[in-house]
Amino acid sequence: MTALPSSRLATLGDELELACAADLSTRPRRRTRRMVLVAAVVAVVLGAAAAIAADQLSTSDVANSLPAGTAALIGTNPTCTAVKQNVEYHCVLARAPAPEVSDWKGTVEPTVDSTKHVNGGCRALRSDGLEWQCYLGQAAVDQQIVSQGFLGQYAPAPGHG
Amino acid sequence: MALPTDADLLAAARTDASAFRAFYERYAERVHGYHLRRTREPDAAYDLTAETFAQAWLARGRFRDRTGGTAGPWLFAIARNVLVDSVRRRRLERSACERLGVLVEAATEPDETWLDGLDETLDHLPAGQADAVRLRVVDELEYDDVARELGTTEAAARVRVHRGLAALRHRLRERLEAS
Numbered sequence A: 001m002t003a004l005p006s007s008r009l010a011t012l013g014d015e016l017e018l019a020c021a022a023d024l025s026t027r028p029r030r031r032t033r034r035m036v037l038v039a040a041v042v043a044v045v046l047g048a049a050a051a052i053a054a055d056q057l058s059t060s061d062v063a064n065s066l067p068a069g070t071a072a073l074i075g076t077n078p079t080c081t082a083v084k085q086n087v088e089y090h091c092v093l094a095r096a097p098a099p100e101v102s103d104w105k106g107t108v109e110p111t112v113d114s115t116k117h118v119n120g121g122c123r124a125l126r127s128d129g130l131e132w133q134c135y136l137g138q139a140a141v142d143q144q145i146v147s148q149g150f151l152g153q154y155a156p157a158p159g160h161g
Numbered sequence B: 001m002a003l004p005t006d007a008d009l010l011a012a013a014r015t016d017a018s019a020f021r022a023f024y025e026r027y028a029e030r031v032h033g034y035h036l037r038r039t040r041e042p043d044a045a046y047d048l049t050a051e052t053f054a055q056a057w058l059a060r061g062r063f064r065d066r067t068g069g070t071a072g073p074w075l076f077a078i079a080r081n082v083l084v085d086s087v088r089r090r091r092l093e094r095s096a097c098e099r100l101g102v103l104v105e106a107a108t109e110p111d112e113t114w115l116d117g118l119d120e121t122l123d124h125l126p127a128g129q130a131d132a133v134r135l136r137v138v139d140e141l142e143y144d145d146v147a148r149e150l151g152t153t154e155a156a157a158r159v160r161v162h163r164g165l166a167a168l169r170h171r172l173r174e175r176l177e178a179s
Helices: A006-056 A059-071 A137-142 B004-010 B017-037 B044-061 B072-089 B093-101 B127-138 B143-150 B155-178
Strands: A078-084 A090-093 A108-112 A118-124 A132-134
Touching: A006 B017, A006 B044, A006 B093, A059 A078, A059 A090, A059 A108, A059 A118, A059 A132, A078 A132, A108 A132, A118 A137, A132 A137, A132 B017, B004 B017, B017 B044, B017 B072, B044 B093, B127 B143, B127 B155, B143 B155
Parallel strands: none
Antiparallel strands: A078 A090, A090 A132, A108 A118, A118 A132
């Protein structure tokens, strides 16, 4: 086993720095493009898309998105029921979340889908954190749980705090 | 003038790629060493290192400073996830690199042996110490939260973490000397 020459790591650092700079410079444009695309899709195929999405998204998908978005909810085994399919869900945890905060009531946390992108957010209904109301997509923005810019962002690991 | 902390660098990196480069310089060799020890394959370790930092870049806005300015536990948690995800999916995790346009080339197929003993060092600690170290270092909880989780006092939690880390240092030293 031979250690890589540090020059290779330096090259990787150069590549990463360039990629990061490009990511910073292109982000607003990308967001605008995405918003335009989303608006077009909504305007043209809202009904069909909703029907397809309704078929694709299960309550367990929603339940899985809680711990995927928030580290404190890992191991809490949530179960969710649809209030409004693909928009609003009521979720109950089998175990209390990690005690990151003393009173969870009113706390908001993002949710992350199986592709590791922010897909909505939840608001705690109880101080012990066992009950949450969750919203997907634009509904989470409307509920002021996540910002428009944060929705759809890549989130490779559950968030802390 | 004091050096910026990891937390300072990651905060600056929200709008400044050079700050992230400084963060990378600080940890690149250690992260690469971590992956190389697991995989024993230089090319795979290089690509896993690239993916670890690419994911760290994309997640930097979500870093919360809970350990006095250091981002080491956070970064190595990402490194561990990249490694585990790669083995589970039987291909090197590279989604963040692809998203950023960073080229990675290894054709290596992850091997389950990469995970051998991944957490065994922690598992060899007494349960109370292992839980305390995991909560403090991996989950990045504050000591009062660690104490609450363990059902003990903050002082006792600090002692458990201190003893657990001391035991880990001792064990790792033994393993290094043996190899």
